[in-house]
Amino acid sequence: MKEVIKTDKAPAAIGPYSQGIRIKNFIFTSGQLPLTVDGIINEDVQEQTRQSLENVKAVLEAQGASMQDVIKCTVFIKDMNDFPKINEIYSQYFTEPYPARSCVEVARLPKDVKVEIEAIAVIRES
Numbered sequence: 001m002k003e004v005i006k007t008d009k010a011p012a013a014i015g016p017y018s019q020g021i022r023i024k025n026f027i028f029t030s031g032q033l034p035l036t037v038d039g040i041i042n043e044d045v046q047e048q049t050r051q052s053l054e055n056v057k058a059v060l061e062a063q064g065a066s067m068q069d070v071i072k073c074t075v076f077i078k079d080m081n082d083f084p085k086i087n088e089i090y091s092q093y094f095t096e097p098y099p100a101r102s103c104v105e106v107a108r109l110p111k112d113v114k115v116e117i118e119a120i121a122v123i124r125e126s
Contacts, residue, residue: 007062010055011035014110020059025123027069029059031076031116033109045082045114049089052117057093060121069121070099076116080105086115 005020034048
């Protein structure tokens, strides 16, 4: 049975989707934009990356998971030239063994942000 994840520690969905879905021990986050309750954060790609990851973290924590439970991330970026800057921030959120990851340059992202990040996590059984 799927369970909708909803937290006020991450931005509400801006369309017909959930912040995340839990199925058994798996958590699937929606793509997290660099949004706060006050709107889009500044234009700096590293700050946008940090905020996107903080939003992923908040969705995971709403189900008792952490960034260490992430097994796969997908990073959507507006400009592949920003890849090294994004990696610098991304590496602050994960330790070895790193999750699998895809990074894709896209023509445009919602709200014209520079980065969007989604994750899949597995909650460890006690």
